[in-house]
Amino acid sequence: MTNLHPDLARIILSEGEIQERVKALAAQISSDYANAERVYLIGILKGAFIFLADLCRHLTIPHVVDFMSVSSYGKSGVVSGAVRLMLDLRDPIQNEHVIIVEDIVDKGHTLNYLYHTLQGRSPTSLRTCTLLQKKRDKLDVPIDYLGFMIPDVWVVGYGLDYADKHRTLPFVAELKREVSGIS
Ligand code: IMP
Ligand code: MG
DSSP: OOOOOTTEEEEEEOHHHHHHHHHHHHHHHHHHTTTSSOEEEEEEETTTHHHHHHHHHHOOSOEEEEEEEEEESSSTTOOOSOEEEEEOOSSOOTTOEEEEEEEEESSSHHHHHHHHHHHTTOOSEEEEEEEEEEOOSOOSSOOSEEEEEEOSSOEEBTTBOBTTBSTTOSSEEEEOHHHHOOO
């Protein structure tokens, strides 16, 4: 393997694998919403911006892109249960077909919070799309479009970070445990 950054243990998903899967997700979404006037894609900052950028450029249906940002209480890299809205949408989503686009679902607190927040704004339909999901026994929010199921390790790249590092790697890699301190 060529020059993997010393913070990284191994590549979990290659650039090629990711690109192929993103194209397939876009094709699926384009087909599912073929009869809709348009789809409202809501990217969750910061992690989902690269995934959303690639996903929306493969869509063959009319779509609008907007963003939200949330933060979990807790130290950098450590995910706690409480979620706080940091940046809201520009426009109402009433009567829109909405898809939440996330980078990764771990315990599901973030997606669950966003799902219920947006559900309360009366969209015509609401679905969820995430590039990655960590294996969990139970999740209380539905995932309609999933890129990859991954093991329960801290991953970076393709938009995902650790303390704002490694976001722009074209692949997804596992962070070494001694770097994150998360076991
Ligand atoms: P959840 O609320 O437990 O599902 O956590 C989801 C959020 O935590 C994601 O939106 C990410 O911002 C962050 N997160 C969880 N696991 C990872 C990871 O392995 N790498 C980078 N960010 C992660
Ligand atoms: Mg996120």
